[in-house]
Amino acid sequence: MPRKVDHRERRELLADALMRLAATEGLEGVSLRQVAAEAGVSTGMVQHYFRTKDEMMTFALGMVADRIRARSAEAVLPAAPREIVRSVLLQILPLDDTRRLEGHVGLAFLAYAAVKPAIRTEVREGAAGMRGFIAQQLRTAGAHGIDPDIGAITLMALVDGLGMQLLSGQYADEDAVAALDVQLALLFDAPA
């Protein structure tokens, strides 16, 4: 008896196909038809799971965010705030094939979202949640030299910028990690 196809699993399979295309082609030019071909299914099947390309892209971005959170959670629990923040932010930087692929998707999605206001909500909510978490860690560490909300903005902007610049080959991975460590030292050690 054939295994019942899991709805979520099938959507993830299609979103993974979209991600592979995003990494090699960007997102704007990608059609549902291409995603179907990449995933080895029919276009009708794709349309059964996602009514529009925007719906599929939003799902894919949420999937990437879930995976980053899952990896972060593994590294985080018994650590001090500064180590927690470092672990989480390192999961966003494109430092291996998985994270490079996710980085391409994130960058392509941001470029797409910049011209499609209707799909910005997902980006905005995910990012606001992450900044709130980082600001909380800065507060827990007693790092009050800098306003924690502004400190969280600098860290998230820094990591997005470093990631984008790594993906366009501007410097070595080690330079990006060094820049992140400098920023963590500046914020967590800033005199109150």
Place this chain on the structure above:
Amino acid sequence: MPRKVDHRERRELLADALMRLAATEGLEGVSLRQVAAEAGVSTGMVQHYFRTKDEMMTFALGMVADRIRARSAEAVLPAAPREIVRSVLLQILPLDDTRRLEGHVGLAFLAYAAVKPAIRTEVREGAAGMRGFIAQQLRTAGAHGIDPDIGAITLMALVDGLGMQLLSGQYADEDAVAALDVQLALLFDAPA
């Protein structure tokens, strides 16, 4: 007698049409034909000035960089290093319509460059020059608490990240400026 059409001027006119499309459509889906329609000229005319879309995009990015440099130069000359760096970086943040349009182009270009290694050179050289300039200003100011080359990486990554996050509506313009000012204070006032 009709004025002789200036080659550079015509290329800028076409690149401006590309920029307007980039801001509303992104870059990946844009064709030479659409640029011709947006500029009100024939497709053949576009092909006379740019052999490929990548050539036109590289020219447009260089044009944006030139304009940012020109605006920065006005604000910069009689100031101290920290003010110089602040003025230059504010020219990159999308804080008015001109800079938002340039920001969209920059973001679309980076997303495109991330999947087209052949056109990364322009991005890389422009960014390396800017980082070198900022590192020099940090050295001139005697800000040796942080390695000036790493400090320059943090500033350029921060500004690219802030710009991208502003374009996707993540927070207010004032928050981005506050984050930049915090970063300048951290780097220029870091104890040696």
